Amino acid sequence: MTDLPKTFDPGAIEARWYAHWESAGRFRPERPDAQPFTIVIPPPNVTGSLHIGHALDNTLQDILIRHARLQGKDALWVVGTDHAGIATQMVVERQLNERQQKRTDFSREAFIAKVWEWKEESGGTITRQLRRLGASCDWANERFTMDEGFSRAVIKVFVDLHREGLIYRDKRLVNWDPGLRTAISDLEVETKEVQGKFWHFSYPLADGSGAISVATTRPETMLADMAVAVNPEDERYKALIGKQVRLPITGRLIPIVADEHADPELGSGAVKITPGHDFNDFEVGKRAGFKPADMLNMLDADANLIQTADGLIPDDLLGLPGSVARASVVERMEALGLLEKVEDRAIQTPYGDRSGAVIEPWLTDQWYVDAATLAGPAIAAVRDGAIRVVPETWKKTWFNWLENIQPWCVSRQLWWGHQIPAWYDEDGTPYVAEDEAVAQALAGNKKLTRDPDVLDTWFSSALWPFGTLGWPDQTTALSRHYPNDVLISGFDILFFWDARMAMQGLHFMKEVPWKTLYLHGLVRAADGSKMSKSKGNTVDPLGLIDRYGADALRFTLTAMESQGRDIKLDEKRVEGYRNFATKLWNAARFAQSNGIGASATIEPPAAQLPVNRWIVAETVKTVQALDLALADLRFDESANSIYQFVWATFCDWYLELIKPLLGPESAAAEAAETRAVAGWVLDQILVMLHPFMPFITEELWHALGERSYDLILAKWPMADARAIDPAAQAEIDWLIRLVGEIRTARAELNVPPGARLPMIVRDAQPRTEARLGAQQAALARLARIESVTIGGAATGGAAQIVVDEATFVLPLEGVIDLAAERSRLDKAAAAAEKERDSLGGRLSNPSFVEKAKPEAVAKAREDHAAKSAEADRLRAALARLG
Known part of the structure; x- marks a missing residue:
């Protein structure tokens, strides 16, 4: 037994124990014959740093993996990082820019070499930070989405899907990020409301018989208009369907087409159609008979105006950004007398979530996955219960998105990433194959050029549950650990990652990727607002660890993680759970000073005294509550169960009740029984609390006596109901x-x-x-x-x-003084009742509830409840005096 210092200092303990666990291989003990239990980490970006959302996500995973390990299972927590195509390329390009260099100064191979160099030097930041949190991952088998084995899996999936007709090349509109010069997905677009204008123009009919009015928020796109659409049931325009208008400025002739997209109740009822630069217009254009290859594009990769057809763009506008050309187009329309009016309007504008650039719908050739076909089995898996979704409320979102899923654009115009395994001949025919030699064999003697694009990062991470286990090779790890048991994920990547893993796992493995999908909420500021750097209300988890210890932060996040709710993180809660750790520390010091040490048995010692039979029963009941809460993934309930048992039942009551039994005046047999029971209960506490607070529990485990094994490999307590004595309880x-x-x-x-x-x-x-x-x-x-x-x-x-x-x-x-006490209580109760009634009056006023800020209403309700409780307590105290 090692004497514990008077003061609990988590910093030194954490560094020492984590290094010991990892170096001794404690995170992956050899258990080939045990029941497997598997979790894969949502791979953080290799560019990332630990934020509070990571801390929540990984704490919950670590609780489950440590619990499974203590249950004797073959527990595997697969760890690794994502190559994060856009983010990583941005980081490296930014470093080059600081040296007055740019990516295009290098060959593709030389630039990629620089990225790998950066990865080796700086790409391990977040994995080091996960260690500080206590994440007990299988670091010895860490994966990376660009490592050789995983890359082989990515290429095979692409080639196989192409051969099955589920990946194809198509000309469609994409979300084009001119800042990054690449296509991005819908999920990477942030829509913001900005103040703009709504211009109403008059388009003359080609036969000179009149004009038709249209309106737009983007006047510059009129240069690439291909039609004007009217509703086929709109009586005002039926006679015009099939006629042509002469497009102002350039004089091109475009048809008037009938399409239900035109709403007779909106504006003039006539809509300009620019299929090369608007998603709705693209669909209207296809219905009107325009082939995507014939649709007009007027922008280059930087969103500057270019000439893609004779006479499309006036020469003096060529090379201008679209936003700059806009003013010139409006001036020309006004000079022609065709500007009818201008309205101020709030416009929903798309921005790239990484670049901050305005996103342009851009017509280009890209690679697509037939997501609708792959989505079918993923929908069925949730509907049939093969995948359990927790909380169940997210099932509706799952079904809604997958049932309406669009083709998935998987090509990105980057250099860093998995280069698409397609080679083109001089006619542009693609040959998709595992490598160039196979592609050349398919093409014969034709000269081939490799597709320069790379795959969307989410394409590769969708293979994570089986690609990390050695697929496409049929490895032992794959057969034992696929499907995974649980996926812990933020709801915000449900579509980015979770649904795509389900689609790919079911397609290639013919089984779900995980049996349970647990979706947690966001960690918000203490007032409930979303954390953001611009608001200055972000919380650095490493700073909290420095101040209070990893155990306190972990326990806070767990205790506040309630299914279906976001977490309002208040630093005072972290401080409070640091006090909880200190209370346990002091309880262990009390045990040491009273001859209570490590238990010699896993089974509860024999006990005759009611107080000892009671605490054994309370321990078993806590194990039962913990097992039930963890099985249901009710993390807050699990934390509350162990907290109440340790703080109130064990420390506040049991240790107080047994003090006389440990003194010199007590009978020897009673003292020996009490020491044995107290040591056993303290051991059970350390095991039960270990998944939540691994560092302090391991330290106390060894301080209380000589052990033949570390706590991380101890045995989870059995919830044996036979140990419950109702009479003693x-x-x-x-x-x-x-x-x-x-x-x-x-x-x-x-x-x-x-x-x-x-x-x-x-x-x-x-x-x-x-x-x-x-x-x-x-x-x-x-x-x-x-x-x-x-x-x-x-x-x-x-x-x-x-x-x-x-x-x-x-x-x-x-x-x-009974009279003075009655008077004091009566006055205090009256004051509390007055405040209670005043607050009640405000809350019953609809004007206050509807118009006041939500936080003000919530505060009023809180205060009303507090004053009500205070008044009741004081009146009850007064009643006690009779």
Whole structure:
């Protein structure tokens, strides 16, 4: 047994134990014959740093993996990082820019070499930070989405899907990010409301018989208009369908087409159609008979105007950004007398979530996955229960998105990433193959050029549950650990990653990738607002670890993780759970000083004393509650169960109740039994608490005695109901309730702490009388009861307490000034009632509830509840005095 320092210092403990666990291989013990349990980490970007969302996500995973390990399972937590195509390329390009260099100064191979160089030097930041959090991943087998084995899996998936007709090349509109010069997905687009204008133009009919009015928020795109659409049922325009208008500025002729996209109730009812630069217009254009290859594009990769057809763009506008050309187009329309009016309007504008550039719908050739076909089995898996979604409320979102899924654009115009395995001949025909030699064999003697694009990062990470286990090779790890057991994920990547893993896993493995999908909420600021750097309200988890320890942060996040709700993180909660760790530390020091050490048995020791039989039963009940909560993934309930048991049941009550049994005046047999039981319970606490607070528990495990194994490899307690003694439980529960009521009464009535009071007991049944006799010493010490008299009446004022059938009377004559105390309580209760009623009046006023800020209404409700409780408490105290 090692004497514990007086002060709990988490910093030194954490660094020492993590290094020991990792170097000793404790995270992946050899258990080939045990039941497998598998979690894959949502691979963080190799460019990333630990943020509070990572801390929540990985804490929850670590709890499950440590719990499974303690249960003796073959627990595998697959760890690795994502190559993060766009983010990583941006980081490296930014470094080049600082040296007055740019990517295009290098060959593709030379640039990629620089990225790998950066990865080796700086790409391990987040994995080092995960270690500080206590994440017990299988670091010995860390994966990277660009490592050789995983890259082989990515190429095979692409080639196989292409051969099956599920990947194809098509000319379609994409979200083009001119800042990054690449296509991005819908999920990487952020829509913001900006103040703009709505221009109304007049387009002359080609036959000179009149004009038709259209409106637009992007006047420059009129240069690439290909039609004007009207609703086929709109009587105003039926006669015009099939006619042509002469496009102002350039004079091109475009048709008037009938399409239900045109809403007769909106604006003039006529809509300009630019299929090369608007997603809705693209669909209208296809219905009107325009082939995508014939649709007009007027922008280059930088979103500057270019000439793609004779006479499309006036020469003086060529090379201008679209936003700059806009003013010139409007001026020309006004000069032609064709500008009807201009309105101010709030416009929903798309931006790239990484570049911040305005996104342009851009017509280009890209590679697409037939997501609708792959989505079918993923929909069925959730509907049939093969994938359990927790909370279930997310199932509706899952179905809605997958049932309406669009083709998935998987090509990106980057250099860093998995280069698409396609080679083109001089006619542009693609040959998709595992390598160039196979492609050349398919093409014969034709000269081939490789597709320069890379795959969307999410394409590769969709293979994570099986690609990390060695697929396409049929490895032992794959056969044992696929499907995974649980995926812990933020709901915000449900579509980016979770659904795509389900699609690919079901297609290639013919099984779901994981049996359970747990979606947690966001970590928000203490006031409930979303954290953002611009607001200055982000929380650095590493800073919290520095101040309070990783255990305290982990426990805070777990205790606040309630299914279907976001977390409002208040640093005071972290401080509070640091105090919880300190309380456990002090309990262990108390144990050491009283000869309580490591238990010699896994089974509970034999016990005769009610207090010891009670604590054994309470321990078993806590194991039962923990097992149930963790099985249901109710993390907050699991944390609350162990917290209440440690703080209240064990520290506040049991250790207090057994103090007399540990003294020199106690019988040797009783003292020995109590030390054995207390040591056993403390061991069970350390095991149960270990998944939540791994560092302090491992430290205390070894400090309490010589151990043949580390706590991380201990055995999870058995919830053996045979250890529950109802009679002992009932007796000690009664004692705790009685002492608690006496303490409350003394505090409410300002009884001096040192005053010892007599107690008169009325209406007690024989069982209560027997308990009073057995527990008189505890009542004397814990409740300051001088004597107990069965029957009789108190003279003068007294406090009355009712517990079960009996009334317990505490005479107070001469102990306190009864009249002054009645007056104090009455005034305090009246003041609380006045504030309660005032707040109640505000809350019953619809004007306040509807118009005040939500946080003000919430605060008023909080205060009203507090004042109501205070008033009730004070009136109850007054009633005690009779």
